[in-house]
Amino acid sequence: MRFPSTLLEFQAQFPDDDHCWAYLRRIRWPRGFLCPRCGSRGSHFLASRRLEQCRACRYQSSVTAGTVFHGTRVPLRVWFLGVFFLARHKKGISALQFQRDTGVGSYQTAWALLHKLRSGLSNLPAPLLKGDVEADETYIGGYREGLNGRGAGKTGVAIIVERRGRTAGSARLAVIPRATTAVLTSFVQGAIQPQEATVHTDAWRSYTALSKMGIDHRPRKGGHGRHALDGLPWAHTVFGNLKTWLRGTFHGVSPKHLQRYLDEFVFRFDRRWKETEIFPRVLHCAIDADPFPYHHLTAERTG
Ligand SMILES: [Zn+2]
Secondary structure, three states, rough: OOOOOOOOHHHHOOOOOOHHHHHHHHOOOOOEEEEOOOEEEOEEOOOOOOOEEOOOOOOEEOOOOOOOOOOOOOOHHHHHHHHHHHHOOOOOOOOHHHHHHHEEEEEEEEOOOHHHHHHOOOOOOOOOEEEEOOOEEEOOOOOOOOOOOOOOOOOOEEEEEEOOOOOOEEEEEEEHHHHHHHHHHHHHHHHEEEEEEEEEEEHHHHHOOHHHEEEEEOOOOOOOOOOOOOOOOEEEEEEHHHHHHHHHHHHHOOOOHHHHHHHHHHHHHHHOHHHHHHHHHHHHHHHHOOOOOOOHHHOOOOO
């Protein structure tokens, strides 16, 4: 199946909603309709209501049932554009810009649509990281960078990122309640292949438990002035890019929704060399994701 890589290709491939429905149908039922009730193949398409009716048991179902597109009133083509922007724009897109570009009815609709697409990304398998990895934390919020080091009133974010010579490999980012031993060690443990990773950190005491867990841990000894010369170049680079992105694209993000933005960031970061994979992955995530009711989101006027 072909995937659009420019806006012109997108328009050619998805000139209207019918093309989007047909595309979705091919992805969901590659060998033709499969009745969720009786397992038969073969259906009548009830075009006016866009429902498939099983030839055997007459059960009616929709290609969007059980996906994030379920019950949507927004044209499928607008959803597909959301997928396209999330996938093709290096920096994603803000709800405000998306509303302007697509003309959807309200900011809230645009905001919820993008968050629903992001929510699917967290279902992607996240391979465990290996080799030399850097672990660190930072604080995000208020857009005045931490004057007092670890915290106060900001949202903590932990990172693990692979060092691959002169570049970085994959990364994982998570919102953390605080930078304690329990929180940081369980984050590190959950993100790496313990027998195949060497974890580099600064001298922060919460990381010292890692070696007791049998993990090859190389803390940077001594050196005050944290974040100056603690030997974690990739962690700092990724944090810098993350903050620039959040500030530039979204003008601040609520802590409640931050993890979904982190998921979007990591999704693109890990696939930055394989751009052609991105569009179908976001679309597949949207299809695999559970319907995500709006009231789960409780919109705030940020992001
Ligand atoms: Zn049936």
